[in-house]
Amino acid sequence: MKGNTNKTLIWSLTFGFAVVAFIALFPLLNLILASFRPSTELMRNGISLVFDPSTITLDNFIYIFTEARSYWQWYGNSLIISAVIIVTSLFFSSMVGYALAVYEFKGRNVFFVLVLFILMVPFEILMLPLFQLMIDLQLINTYTAVVLPAVVAPIAVFFFRQYALGLPRELMDAARIDGSTEYGIFFKIMLPLMGPSLAAMAILQGLGSWNNFLWPLVVLRSNDMFTLPIGLATLLTPYGNNYDILLSGSVMTIVPIIILFIFFQRYFVAGLTLGGVKG
Amino acid sequence: MLETSKNTNPDIAPIKNKKPNKGLLNFLNSKKVVPYIFVSPFILSFLVLSLYPSIQAIIMSFQRVLPGEITFIGLRNYERVFNPTFYKALSNTTIYVILTVVILVTIPIILAVLLDSKVVKFKTLFRTSLFLPALTSVIVAGMVFRLMFAETDTAVANQILNWVGLESVDWRYNAWSGMFLMVILASWRWMGVNILYFLAALQNVPNELYEAAEIDGANVLQKFFYVTLPFLKPVTIFVATISIIGGFRMFEESFVFWTAGSPGNIGLTIVGYLYQQGIQQNDMGFGAAIGVILMIIIFIITLIQLFVTGAFKRGDE
Structure with missing residues (x-):
């Protein structure tokens, strides 16, 4: 008898979770469905629960692939900016985190405290002086302005330090005997061992810059320099006449990320739960 | 060697x-x-x-x-900062913080405890579904929410309201529903991530404690309140703190619904005001003053967090 009540409990809870999961996926499903519907109708009605299946059309996607030049410009900008941020921030932050973990040197603790301190200062507070700095350096409306504040990511430094603390130091000594330089030890031996942490940080930094909004909004000025979120946001006008690009375009900003997520789930989880610290 | x-x-x-x-x-x-x-x-x-x-x-x-x-x-x-518009931004942000923290702490704890128990099937599938929203940008998610919560009777949200016999709502034009939109958008995006924090912490609860409680005759709820919750206290403080700080820094959730300005400033936040004054109006000194006040607020929260977690206590335990 107890088995029966347990089974009822299991299935009712599982059903409850199915409902919760459906609610979580509902907006995404709506986005995908809506991208196959006429934009004029969406503008008039919003997204409806019930609609006429015969209205399903590929028009939004045909339009974006044939007409929407600026969308692909934004896509390219986002790809370049995210790639540069991933490469530079991983390169520099791993160096810093590694040094803080494996070397004994004067000021090491000071540097580490500073890293923790910057983690606590929200970017929004530094935004206006940084904006002024970009104006002074004549970097407004350039990739450099978007990338610069992200080059050394304190969250990544912190993460790499924690990870590097667990690396086997004997390997360093062995490599020194073999005549390897300190730089060779880092790039050829230790960095490859930091692979999993690099993957998690690549995803955190990549997703962060792919979706980043406020800073690019501040420093990018012309349509041809916009990143995807900024460009798409400019289409959110009160007249709602851009839903063709907005919907198919949004789908195509998410699809690559979901594909990556399927393959690298573990690193997404590691990267994003850490990203919470950033806000 | x-x-x-x-x-x-x-x-x-x-x-x-x-x-x-x-x-x-x-x-x-x-x-x-x-x-x-x-x-x-x-x-x-x-x-x-x-x-x-x-x-x-x-x-x-x-x-x-x-x-x-x-x-x-x-x-x-x-002197200029403390004006009615700033107070509006401050009260909007504070209400938003309170609501998101309550939602993003209590619901993830319950869902995580259930997901961690043996009584739910397809756990990985559910965990993944709840996590997926975190991959979207606020702009994309907000655009979908705008269409789902459109003012017409034909949009999803109003359709549901009409079915249960309620009047349609002009979602983006009332103070309460505007707040609702921002809170639900943020909650939707962060729910899965917070569940993961709690799930990770639940792995550390020693099984013997549950067994001991069972021997003492504790029921499911008692075990939850006297064994699980005390163990989750550190991670709860952590999640609450990042939610509070994230909430005070909120900007995009408001921007995506109203772009330049909301009716009666129902969606104005502290960072929104900073952006409006510092960047759009080019009054950088004034914007910087708003930033300094934001910094003070966040510092106080961080200090409270450190105090609550016992960072200032001597290590005499």
Whole structure:
């Protein structure tokens, strides 16, 4: 008898979770469905629960692939900016985190405290002086302005330090005997061992810059320099006449990320739960 | 192998130093210099992109900043800050923080405990579904929410309201429903991530504690309140803190629903006000003053967090 009540409990809870999961996926499903519907109708009605299946059309996607030049410009900008941020921030932050973990040197603790301190200062507070700095350096409306504040990511430094603390130091000594330089030890031996942490940080930094909004909004000025979120946001006008690009375009900003997520789930989880610290 | 390496290591340096033409290379490769070279990108970025702007932000808040003309005006920016619009932004943000923290702490705890128990099937599938929203940008998610919560009777949200016999709502034009939109958008995006924090913490609850509680005759709820919850206290404080700080920094959730300005400022937040004044109106001194106040708020929250987690206590436990 107890088995029966347990089974009822299991299935009712599982059903409850199915409902919760459906609610979580509902907006995404709506986005995908809506991208196959006429934009004029969406503008008039919003997204409806019930609609006429015969209205399903590929028009939004045909339009974006044939007409929407600026969308692909934004896509390219986002790809370049995210790639540069991933490469530079991983390169520099791993160096810093590694040094803080494996070397004994004067000021090491000071540097580490500073890293923790910057983690606590929200970017929004530094935004206006940084904006002024970009104006002074004549970097407004350039990739450099978007990338610069992200080059050394304190969250990544912190993460790499924690990870590097667990690396086997004997390997360093062995490599020194073999005549390897300190730089060779880092790039050829230790960095490859930091692979999993690099993957998690690549995803955190990549997703962060792919979706980043406020800073690019501040420093990018012309349509041809916009990143995807900024460009798409400019289409959110009160007249709602851009839903063709907005919907198919949004789908195509998410699809690559979901594909990556399927393959690298573990690193997404590691990267994003850490990203919470950033806000 | 470990032993030999330790023994031979001190001999390496003198051998290398015997080659004088490689002096510079040896210097760059010495263990005294290498760490500083590795850390130098951080030093540079800290000085230029963190320290300088932090100081500049404070200085700026006492200035009137016009192109090519900067005047020191004392506390005048701060006198101007405390106006009805700022209070509106502050109260909006505070309400938003309270609502998101309550939702994003309590619901994830319950869902995580259930997902961690043996009574739910397809756990991985559910965990993944709940996590997926975190991959979207606020702009994309907000656009979908705008269409789902459109003002017409034909949009999803109003359709559901009409089915249960309620009137349609002009979602983006009422104070309460505007707040609802921002809160639900943020909750939707962060729910899965917070569940993961709690799930990770639940792995550390020792099983013996549950067994002991069972022997003492504790029921499911008692076990939850007296065993699970106390163990989740540190992670709860952590999640609450990042939610509070994230909430005070909120900007995009408001921007995506109203772009430039919301009716009666129902969606205005502190950072939204900072952006509006500092960037759009180009009143950087005034914007900087808003930033300094935000910094003070966040510092107080961080101090409270450190205090609650016992960072200031002596380690006499």
